[in-house]
Amino acid sequence: MQTFVPINFTRHPHPAQWWTRTLRRLAAWSAITVLFYSAAVAQRELPFQNGETLNYDIHYTYGIAMIKAGYAYFKLDDTVLRDNKPTVRSHLDFKTTSFFDKLFKIRDTLRAFADAKSLLPMYHERSVNEGGTRFFEQLYFKYPDAQTTQLRMRRMSGERLRFDTVKVIDGLGYDMLNIFLFVRTLDFDNLQMETPMPLTAFVGRDQVKIRLRYKGQAVIEKNDTLKYKTLKFEVDIVDEVFSGEKNAMEIWISDDKNRIPLKLKAKLKIGAAEATLSSTGNLKHPFSSEIRLKRKNE
Numbered sequence: 278m279q280t281f282v283p284i285n286f287t288r289h290p291h292p293a294q295w296w297t298r299t300l301r302r303l304a305a306w307s308a309i310t311v312l313f314y315s316a317a318v319a320q321r322e323l324p325f326q327n328g329e330t331l332n333y334d335i336h337y338t339y340g341i342a343m344i345k346a347g348y349a350y351f352k353l354d355d356t357v358l359r360d361n362k363p364t365v366r367s368h369l370d371f372k373t374t375s376f377f378d379k380l381f382k383i384r385d386t387l388r389a390f391a392d393a394k395s396l397l398p399m400y401h402e403r404s405v406n407e408g409g410t411r412f413f414e415q416l417y418f419k420y421p422d423a424q425t426t427q428l429r430m431r432r433m434s435g436e437r438l439r440f441d442t443v444k445v446i447d448g449l450g451y452d453m454l455n456i457f458l459f460v461r462t463l464d465f466d467n468l469q470m471e472t473p474m475p476l477t478a479f480v481g482r483d484q485v486k487i488r489l490r491y492k493g494q495a496v497i498e499k500n501d502t503l504k505y506k507t508l509k510f511e512v513d514i515v516d517e518v519f520s521g522e523k524n525a526m527e528i529w530i531s532d533d534k535n536r537i538p539l540k541l542k543a544k545l546k547i548g549a550a551e552a553t554l555s556s557t558g559n560l561k562h563p564f565s566s567e568i569r570l571k572r573k574n575e
Contacts, residue, residue: 323462328352336550348374366388370386420449499553504568508531511528540553
């Protein structure tokens with residue numbers, strides 16, 4: 278039985294607010310873990326296919342309390358044209374549970390497009406409805422050369438323009454959603470353990486610095502009858518949402534041809550957040566990282 282403890286909302290900012298900011302970013306951090314080593318994507322067989330879906334349960338913990346806070350739904354579609362170019366479209370929905378709706382209701386939708394050949398981001402949009410706050414955000418990507426990313430960042434709140442700015446950075450910059458396409462296109466066998474990997478991601482107009490370390494293979498337990506073979510990563514994130522820069526998040530990727538993010542665990546300033554895979558649909562390859570066990574009384 279889960280035990281719930283009272284949370285002193287007057288002492289700290291609302292914990293749901295901290296959690297929802299992390300919820301928005303879980304997709305980004307999971308995929309970011311291996312993005313730095315993505316290369317020659319077009320030369321390798323992609324591990325996903327049109328119509329694939331991934332569903333996640335999100336839990337929030339505070340002290341000894343553990344609350345199911347929400348759900349995340351992810352889908353891929355490779356049949357969409359944008360600017361007359363073939364693309365891969367990603368779609369992600371976030372939704373809080375009925376319990377968390379009473380604290381801080383969230384209904385967020387994210388869509389993104391990437392070039393079908395290179396998988397470089399082309400466009401990202403985010404429709405946010407959080408605790409009564411609503412806005413619509415867009416990111417437009419251009420690449421003047423192979424070492425530079427130009428981003429136009431725009432946010433509307435109703436009819437009011439909140440910001441519309443352009444930023445140019447060295448290297449490649451990625452949004453929260455397009456990074457999902459890269460996480461499963463890598464040569465994991467050549468990742469170097471414990472070697473820091475510097476990365477840059479964008480959330481709105483915030484530029485977030487990240488360092489990633491590959492920790493090797495690991496087996497994680499989902500329940501009494503199911504375990505997963507995984508590849509584990511630790512992530513340092515320079516972001517005020519998290520409790521500390523060092524080891525701000527742990528991420529586990531399926532050790533099979535699908536390369537699915539299976540579990541994410543983030544240390545927040547107030548409590549912690551955890552996302553776990555609940556179901557899949559239309560996978561391209563067998564889900565061979567699963568380890569099925571018999572019940573003890575069988």
